[in-house]
Amino acid sequence: MIAVPSLRQLRHLAVLAEHGHFGRAARAAHVTQSTLSASIKELERTLGAVLIDRAQRRAVLTPLGQKIVERARLVIAEAEELVRAAKEGGAPLAGELRLGVIPTVAPYLLPPILPRLRKAHPKLRLFLTEDLTERLVAQLDAGTLDMLLLALPCDCGANETTAIARDAFSVVVPKGHRFAAQKQVAPEALQGEPVLLLKDGHCLREHALAACALRDLSAPEGFEATSLLTLVQMVDNGIGITLLPKMALDAGILRGTRLVARPLAGDRSFREIGVAWRRGSARRAEYAMLADALRGLIGERAVVAGRN
Numbered sequence: 001m002i003a004v005p006s007l008r009q010l011r012h013l014a015v016l017a018e019h020g021h022f023g024r025a026a027r028a029a030h031v032t033q034s035t036l037s038a039s040i041k042e043l044e045r046t047l048g049a050v051l052i053d054r055a056q057r058r059a060v061l062t063p064l065g066q067k068i069v070e071r072a073r074l075v076i077a078e079a080e081e082l083v084r085a086a087k088e089g090g091a092p093l094a095g096e097l098r099l100g101v102i103p104t105v106a107p108y109l110l111p112p113i114l115p116r117l118r119k120a121h122p123k124l125r126l127f128l129t130e131d132l133t134e135r136l137v138a139q140l141d142a143g144t145l146d147m148l149l150l151a152l153p154c155d156c157g158a159n160e161t162t163a164i165a166r167d168a169f170s171v172v173v174p175k176g177h178r179f180a181a182q183k184q185v186a187p188e189a190l191q192g193e194p195v196l197l198l199k200d201g202h203c204l205r206e207h208a209l210a211a212c213a214l215r216d217l218s219a220p221e222g223f224e225a226t227s228l229l230t231l232v233q234m235v236d237n238g239i240g241i242t243l244l245p246k247m248a249l250d251a252g253i254l255r256g257t258r259l260v261a262r263p264l265a266g267d268r269s270f271r272e273i274g275v276a277w278r279r280g281s282a283r284r285a286e287y288a289m290l291a292d293a294l295r296g297l298i299g300e301r302a303v304v305a306g307r308n
Helices: 007-019 022-029 033-047 063-087 106-120 133-142 203-212 228-236 246-250 284-307
Strands: 095-101 124-130 147-152 160-174 241-245 259-263 270-277
Touching (some): 007 022, 022 033, 095 133, 106 124, 133 147, 133 270, 147 160, 160 228, 160 284, 203 241, 228 241, 228 259
Parallel strands (some): 095 124, 095 147
Antiparallel strands (some): 160 241, 160 259
């Protein structure tokens, strides 16, 4: 039988990789430094490989060590999922679930659907983290998040994704703008307009450009926004125009402004909202069930919004 490392050893490696220092890692793991060091050495003996370059002043992972710690985090995450599933007796959509959500979805979609989700699944305990897509995917890979609610397409690595809704784009302009008199705006009409978008790093920027079938759009020099609310205020102050998703409009983001929204024409004038989870996860069936639940709740919300 092949000797395998313990979860304790893998946890010690993961915390050492996070802190890069034996002393700080030992304090974070609530063990002595000698205990942590002995645990890492025993792990190296079990694997027959050097994971830490001890010639450095800091605890630097070797190239193999970096690969091993990535696998270790996945093993730890799967073990934790197994324990949570056992504690809940295998009941679906029950117990703790750590959900990561991007900033252009969280404040607009979650408030109307979470109360209904809690009512339908009272034993489900959602712990929410809001961040940019790239950082959320890294946390999913590291096992610190279980599932993501984000916009597709995105670079989700080897993780499994599924779309649950479409979120159409509209062009937002001041009431006196020429687009305000149109029922919808053709993507090519945006060329040459001062279109304000979120700064690089926000997936909404790329999705908006894709919806317009344009590689880039002109914008005021030096302008950068990190929230849709900032975009709205800039447009309301006459700086330019912007593109906003339907969920933000439905949430009343234009309330109190002098702005109007006109649908963006075209077959691809939307972004997809989807979820992601680690491929091969022991809780895959539960995550798929939650995706279906979210799909239904978003659909109900769209119908209600359409009646207003």
